[in-house]
Amino acid sequence: MEEKRIGVYVCWCGTNIAKMVDVEAVAAKIAKLPNVVIAKDYKYMCSDPGQEMIVKDIKEHKLNRVVVSACSPRIHELTFRKALENAGLNQYMFEMANIREQVSWVHDNREEATIKALDLIKGAVNKVSYNEALDKRSVEINPATLVIGGGVTGLSAALELADAGNKVYLVEKAGNLGGHVANIDLTFPGLNSAAEVLEPLIYKVNNHPEVEVFLNTTIDEVFGYVGNFESTIKSGGKEYELKFGNIIVATGLTPFDPGKISSYNYEKLPDVITSLELEKMLKEGNVVKKDGSEPKKIAVIHCVGSRNADYHEYCSRVCCLSALKFSNQLRSALPEANLFQIYADMRAFGKGCEEFYASTSKKDVMFLMYDQQCDLPRISKAEEDAGYEMGIEFYEKLSGEDIIVPADMVVLMVAMEAHEEAKEVAHAVGISLCGNEFYIERHPKLDPVATTTDGVYIAGTCQGPKDIPDSVSQAKAAAARILASIARGTVEVEVTTAVVNEDICCGCQTCIKVCPYTAISFDEEKNVSIVNEVLCKGCGTCGSACPTGAIRARHFTDEQILSQIEGLFSKEMQEV
Amino acid sequence: MEFEPKIVSFLCNWCSYTGADLAGTSRMKYASNIRVIRVMCSGRVDPTFVLKSFREGADGVLICGCHPGDCHYHEGNYKCLRRYHFLKKYMAQMGINPDRLKLAWISASEGKEFAHLADEMAETIKSLGPCKVKDEMEIFD
Numbered sequence: 180m181e182e183k184r185i186g187v188y189v190c191w192c193g194t195n196i197a198k199m200v201d202v203e204a205v206a207a208k209i210a211k212l213p214n215v216v217i218a219k220d221y222k223y224m225c226s227d228p229g230q231e232m233i234v235k236d237i238k239e240h241k242l243n244r245v246v247v248s249a250c251s252p253r254i255h256e257l258t259f260r261k262a263l264e265n266a267g268l269n270q271y272m273f274e275m276a277n278i279r280e281q282v283s284w285v286h287d288n289r290e291e292a293t294i295k296a297l298d299l300i301k302g303a304v305n306k307v308s309y310n311e312a313l314d315k316r317s318v319e320i321n322p323a324t325l326v327i328g329g330g331v332t333g334l335s336a337a338l339e340l341a342d343a344g345n346k347v348y349l350v351e352k353a354g355n356l357g358g359h360v361a362n363i364d365l366t367f368p369g370l371n372s373a374a375e376v377l378e379p380l381i382y383k384v385n386n387h388p389e390v391e392v393f394l395n396t397t398i399d400e401v402f403g404y405v406g407n408f409e410s411t412i413k414s415g416g417k418e419y420e421l422k423f424g425n426i427i428v429a430t431g432l433t434p435f436d437p438g439k440i441s442s443y444n445y446e447k448l449p450d451v452i453t454s455l456e457l458e459k460m461l462k463e464g465n466v467v468k469k470d471g472s473e474p475k476k477i478a479v480i481h482c483v484g485s486r487n488a489d490y491h492e493y494c495s496r497v498c499c500l501s502a503l504k505f506s507n508q509l510r511s512a513l514p515e516a517n518l519f520q521i522y523a524d525m526r527a528f529g530k531g532c533e534e535f536y537a538s539t540s541k542k543d544v545m546f547l548m549y550d551q552q553c554d555l556p557r558i559s560k561a562e563e564d565a566g567y568e569m570g571i572e573f574y575e576k577l578s579g580e581d582i583i584v585p586a587d588m589v590v591l592m593v594a595m596e597a598h599e600e601a602k603e604v605a606h607a608v609g610i611s612l613c614g615n616e617f618y619i620e621r622h623p624k625l626d627p628v629a630t631t632t633d634g635v636y637i638a639g640t641c642q643g644p645k646d647i648p649d650s651v652s653q654a655k656a657a658a659a660r661i662l663a664s665i666a667r668g669t670v671e672v673e674v675t676t677a678v679v680n681e682d683i684c685c686g687c688q689t690c691i692k693v694c695p696y697t698a699i700s701f702d703e704e705k706n707v708s709i710v711n712e713v714l715c716k717g718c719g720t721c722g723s724a725c726p727t728g729a730i731r732a733r734h735f736t737d738e739q740i741l742s743q744i745e746g747l748f749s750k751e752m753q754e755v
Numbered sequence: 756m757e758f759e760p761k762i763v764s765f766l767c768n769w770c771s772y773t774g775a776d777l778a779g780t781s782r783m784k785y786a787s788n789i790r791v792i793r794v795m796c797s798g799r800v801d802p803t804f805v806l807k808s809f810r811e812g813a814d815g816v817l818i819c820g821c822h823p824g825d826c827h828y829h830e831g832n833y834k835c836l837r838r839y840h841f842l843k844k845y846m847a848q849m850g851i852n853p854d855r856l857k858l859a860w861i862s863a864s865e866g867k868e869f870a871h872l873a874d875e876m877a878e879t880i881k882s883l884g885p886c887k888v889k890d891e892m893e894i895f896d
Contacts, residue, residue: 251772251776251779252793253772253773253776277776277791277793279779280775280776280778280779280780281775281776281779281791282787284779284780284782285778285779285782285783285784285785285787285870286784286785286787287784288787291759291787292787294787295787295790298761298790299790299791302790302792606824606825609827611769611770611773611862611863611864612862612863612864613777613863613864615864616864619773619863631769631773675795693798693834695828695829695830695831696828716828717795718795718796718798718799718827718828718831719794719795719796719798719799720796720798720799720828720831720834722799722801723798723799723800723801723802723803723804723834723838724834732795732799735794735795735799737801737803740792740794740801740804741803741804741807743792744763744792744804744807744808744811744813745807745811747761747763747790747792747811748761748811748812748813
């Protein structure tokens, strides 16, 4: 057997790891482990010089296995695997020890964190000793794409792909295309008609020879893998078998239900409405109270369900500008009305937006600030002879006074939530949700439209609150990623599938019963199980059911994991 | 010196490991006793891995998978659940307190829940004291 020559690299991640883990001591101690030829610590392993160091060491010290102890493998495993490949080493001869997300960021005792980091690295060193070189498998890409969601994001993505000559299946749950933008009157900051943006997109999609639109349709389940997905959908009473190579999820958002905040009395007081209801009135050109009369005093309350630990901690990003837009529209529609903006912080980022804020503030609009840390504003019915309908009571932060703002109409700027069916879609296509039910991207900065499932991309507000330009950018970015893979024609897929050692397989067929993908069949003649590597997704369930150890889950074999466990407890250099 | 247990934790790649990472990115602090081993699916957790952990000196073992119905591989977590119940019985017969083994469902969004679970598990194992399997097995070595 070839000599094991392991290189271990301990990342500082600036101070992210180094402040809580004594990285220099860890590297020095790991260097003394058997088979470890070299152990180094470095400021940023993922940087170019960091990766070059690995490549150089592999060549110079004839390393045949590498451990990088840094962030989560979810972030940079692929980065370092590529570095190995650049050095001519099989990329599976690599392990990561996660000492940032699971050590330095979650512990506050430096000594304990350092001991834990050492343990995890010892485990990784043990595991990598048993890693085997695996060949990448290449599969052909079906150039068709499934786009889920027919809002501005889904439409933009579909056109980008179809204009390049590729088939697109666009599936929309509602009975019409356009999503939430279809209900918007004007866009900010240019006050242009939203229909000007949307209608040409819908027209092009509906008339594009490469786009097939399915309305009133949902995706229940998707089978297959990158390059070769398939799904059966029911649309208009017919069943369609769709085959496609990639998926873009653009399921969008659901508006926050302001009924959850009792002090706003939404649906109890007739003229407390949501931003979406006002959009509808503006679109119809008829801003009136429930009794049909014209409102004389209109107040807009910001951050309804956003930036508040009781509802959503995040900022919904578009409400401030939408609220300013409303002031502009209301000022033209009702020149005599008193307009109030009751805001928590004015966040006018983005091209032309701060300028828009400045110009709106000159239009006789009163800006009042409330404090999210104190009580939220309370809306109540005014006295019969007050001359206005409602009073909005709150602590005005800038003046430091408790005030009551008179209003005939109150507009609640409701937060963006992930789509109510985000979870079902995630399950159907095999992607994950992060804290607030928005989808998780593969890397928040370096790979924001990809997911951890190859061939499945996310775009628009299903990934997090955003405005139209950002949604369209993501749609086109996702389409570009897919176009690149179509242009290559093939894609490399994980080969961490199961494999049967026919010599020790006893033919009990237990593995066949536990396999969720019917990827294992039985060879009657040889009396052994056989794994279909195309169907196998590498979950390893068969590996833990096999009574003889004949079936091995590649890259997570019994010996790799058992040895990793031993590593965690090895007494070598336990003292710090 | 206070007893600081070592707990081996098997986390599935898709939900629980991501959830544990989220605890990190959210900078939630929890007990440092847990040593994570990543597997693709909780269904990969061979009972041998759990017994091996105790044999090597673990005071507790925590397995986490996706919530029922959410498994990336459809049903690996259910298989894990069956093995878990079997293991608990087996551990009792072997003289290991079954409370030293815990199975929990942690989704990718449950960073807070993972941090809480890690603390809770550390407390449970601290109250049980050190696991003596390793020392007792030395006799046979």
